Amino acid sequence: MNETAAPPEVLRVAIVGAGPAGCYTAGFLRKRWPQAAITVFDRHDAPYGLIRYGVAPDHLGTKAIAKQFDRLFARDGVTFAGNTDIGTDVSLDQLRADNDVVVLATGLWADRVIETFHTAPGTGAAAPLAGVYGSGRLTRLINGHPSESVEGLTIGRRTVIVGNGNVAADLVRLMLTPADVLASHGVAADVIHALTAGPLEHIDVVGRSPVGAAKFDVAMIRELGRLADVRFTSDAAPDAGAPDAGAPDAGAPDAAAPDAADADGKAAAIRELVAGSPEAAGRTVAFHFGWTPDRVTGDGRVSAVTFTATGAAGGAGTAGTAAGSASLELPADSVCTAVGFTETDGAHISRASVASPRADPDRGRLDDGLYAVGWFRRGPVGTIPANRADARSVADAIIADLEASFIPTPTSLT
């Protein structure tokens, strides 16, 4: 590296949110600025956000990513300030006044709501039926989040999981994992009881997309094949997947995964999971592809869930899935929605409220000295590695902006 001017030693950086995006950003800034005072704030008393409260407890390799962040705080001189909610304990304006750079890495952790499932039609308030849960609550519970309680949670004998991303796959796996194994991963006894008391006999996993466009990673589906005593079925057509899935340009080298191969891989993973499962088993999991949530029905408590074929009104576009019939009704004593995340209602800091006219969201810049990274910047898409890549690009932008302002010659300011 060949810097013409280094920032002063007193450079002060505050990062709001100690999840992966915030910690990765701290790491990249620390590498460039060994002397800067870097503090990572979090409203929880313990750091690591999604890694602590969202990653499934049996995914030890992913949980272990937190250990590289331990090094930031134990060895690299980054300060962790827990139990500090920016917006209530300290105002964002005060934080900006105290620091040269403030980076917002607060994520998006509220469950996305399916109107008719979670709220009374039209009113937007109050769950219409008991037994409908958001996946965020469930994964936080399973991970011992301090502000979640098991009260009112009952997963019975038949549940419907709405969504076909990795969180849905996590829920299938964890709900069918024996109680003693969950306990060995540190899941609390009352949570284990709520998940396994039914005990579950059948899970329907229902996604809006056709199998080739499902959101889950192939490795997550492969992993389900290791569950004992489970029969898997799927309503995807046997040839669903690659051929006419609107493949763009093929021919990319094996290093990158072209979309068509990706779609084919997902369809194949489901086929192999189904083919490799026993014909008869004590428990069944049925995958349904190409169904859009319609409504939950029941008397006080959910007893059935209804879906309509995705695109049924608009015609084609769901090749290989949900063919023929336009609606799907599934009996259920509980429903878990795993359809993504969104901004928390009433969040103290929202991107819209802090972005200035000088914002450059692509580079993570919200205002002079104020940046956004991770899901807070990009929206709720992408895994932990995607947030590492995002942290690297935003850290590079921060470094470029700051160092440009320390270089006196005008030609260096571009």
Next chain:
Amino acid sequence: MKFVILYGTESGNAETVADDLVDELGTDNEVESVDMTDASAETLSPDALLLVVCSTHGDGGLPASAVPFAELLDTERPDLTGIRYAMFGLGDSSYETYSRGSERIDERLSALGATRVGEYGRHDASDGSLPNDAALEWARNLVGSLDEAQAVAR
């Protein structure tokens, strides 16, 4: 001795391994650490022993930061005769494709004429442990075996 540590990482663990290897080897040697994303054919030199640290992503794929390097080797096909390298792979043995990401780099380097030396090191994350200690032990053994080989050759 001169070392170039070339790391391919997805979630950053391989990068912390590279950092630790720099600390370990840097006291007695000339050491440079390079992210595969930033590597070019000139990064590979016959004067330096290349220590490749590479993780595995998803279903046996390359980690994100290794993809540009693999593409570079595939398209430029540089002649790597005379380049010596050692491999350390990160993975999770609960997947069938354990450590496969590093093997994809190993295959490319050897196909282009580079020579692998020492033990093929591996770390298994299925128990939640970090690869750093295993990688340090691997590097110490590797350097020890190279010293012995040199002593014999002399």
